[in-house]
Amino acid sequence: ETGVTQTPRHLVMGMTNKKSLKCEQHLGHNAMYWYKQSAKKPLELMFVYNFKEQTENNSVPSRFSPECPNSSHLFLHLHTLQPEDSALYLCASSQDSTGKLFFGSGTQLSVL
């Protein structure tokens, strides 16, 4: 148990669906992240939030929409995804300048 919880663990959706991924951290950290992990590719940083403010959007398509209502919760809203968006989506949190990310177990997303 890392203190970062992601739901759901698995998600199958069609290209016209709208769904959301949820992440919650119980560590009192002030930064939260979304990463995409695809087979045979390095982890890709998607979004960074510091104190609820988005500080990084790594050229992510608009069909991915993050939301950070407070420093403990992070959402990733999904709509009109493509099959190539199928991947493991990992949430992480950190305290500033510690160099240590705590990851959730991820949501395995399949887009049909």
Next chain:
Amino acid sequence: AQSVTQPDIHITVSEGASLELRCNYSYGATPYLFWYVQSPGQGLQLLLKYFSGDTLVQGIKGFEAEFKRSQSSFNLRKPSVHWSDAAEYFCAVVPDISNFGNEKLTFGTGTRLTIIP
């Protein structure tokens, strides 16, 4: 281009044997260096990190890594592996320490470790 390279996609070792996983980076300055491990169906867990000082760093689960500036390497080692060490191992770098507060880690593509009895 600046990058993190893990040359070995897959390594198989016998239980009890020693292990070394390679990592090279191509940044000009000394970056902050990390090793993470990902067990099947799990997120990543930090094994160890190097910021400065002693170039041999100790981590959790009996792992250590050595920073060699002349070789731009940060290889991970363990003297005797256990079956539970089977996992994917990722080297990661924060290339620009002035941006360190955002933990903009750049990850390698990973090395999958298989342990045979």
